[in-house]
Amino acid sequence: MVHGCPWCYIGKARFEKGLAEFPHRDEVEVVHRSFELDPGRAKGDTALVVDMLADKYGRTREEAAAMEAGVAATAQAEGLGYRTGGRDHGSTFDIHRLLHLAKARGRQDELLALAYRANFAEERSVFDDEVLVALAVEAGLDAAEARAVLADPQAYAEDVRTDEREASELGVGAVPFFVLDRRYGISGGQPSEVFAQALEQAWRDRPAPSPTAVGADAVACDADGACEATGR
Numbered sequence: 001m002v003h004g005c006p007w008c009y010i011g012k013a014r015f016e017k018g019l020a021e022f023p024h025r026d027e028v029e030v031v032h033r034s035f036e037l038d039p040g041r042a043k044g045d046t047a048l049v050v051d052m053l054a055d056k057y058g059r060t061r062e063e064a065a066a067m068e069a070g071v072a073a074t075a076q077a078e079g080l081g082y083r084t085g086g087r088d089h090g091s092t093f094d095i096h097r098l099l100h101l102a103k104a105r106g107r108q109d110e111l112l113a114l115a116y117r118a119n120f121a122e123e124r125s126v127f128d129d130e131v132l133v134a135l136a137v138e139a140g141l142d143a144a145e146a147r148a149v150l151a152d153p154q155a156y157a158e159d160v161r162t163d164e165r166e167a168s169e170l171g172v173g174a175v176p177f178f179v180l181d182r183r184y185g186i187s188g189g190q191p192s193e194v195f196a197q198a199l200e201q202a203w204r205d206r207p208a209p210s211p212t213a214v215g216a217d218a219v220a221c222d223a224d225g226a227c228e229a230t231g232r
Contacts, residue, residue: 004037004049004089005221006071006082009116011176011189013078018195024203032103032112034096034163035175037221038089046090046127081121090127093160098132100156101149102141111139175221 019025053064068084075082095115102111114135118124124131129150136146149155170179178186178195180202186194 004092005175006075006120007189007221008176009120010075010078013080014189014192015178015195017192018199021196022199032108033167034160035167036092038091041091043091043094046088049087049089052089081117083121088125088127094150095126095132096160097156098136098146098149100159101146102139105141107140111136114138
């Protein structure tokens with residue numbers, strides 16, 4: 001679960017479409033794990049996404065805006081809202097901590113969907129604590145509990161770090177990355193058909209030694225926030 005990565009937003013939608021086609025979908029448990037794009041970034045240190053892209057890739061603002069427009073077109077083709085102007089880039093650590101609270105309360109997917117929509121489709125900054133509290137309430141969480149988590153930097157911090165260590169142990173260096181039954185790995189925002197096929201394969205082939213790559217090269221975002229084709 002990564003908020004700054006548009007391909008996680010798109011990949012989640014594509015996975016859900018693939019899952020909807022899977023005959024045993026009611027027996028699948030989906031768990032979202034933490035992965036920060038910019039783990040060294042301080043809380044409150046935000047920048048416009050277009051400026052971040054221009055700086056990271058050595059592009060002009062116009063070129064960076066064109067990059068965003070291309071991603072927007074892909075998102076919109078999946079039926080997702082996506083605004084290309086005015087979006088912020090910042091530390092997602094607090095969002096991940098709040099998502100672990102939501103997981104403990106059985107509302108993780110609801111909060112993740114709302115946070116993605118706020119970040120990519122709406123004029124709501126997910127780097128503002130009050131916005132996060134409002135999203136938590138929309139997801140069915142208690143406002144006071146959500147506010148208490150955000151006020152305590154240690155709350156659910158180890159849960160986030162544990163997810164990130166596990167990702168490192170699995171060799172995950174870019175997101176989105178999907179692990180099926182801890183045996184099959186799918187890297188990037190693959191088409192929904194790839195997810196449907198991988199679910200079928202994982203269902204058929206129970207014992208396997210380690211995650212096996214499924215699908216062709218796709219776009220993913222690495223830990224530094226760089227979003228590009230994987231498998232190169």
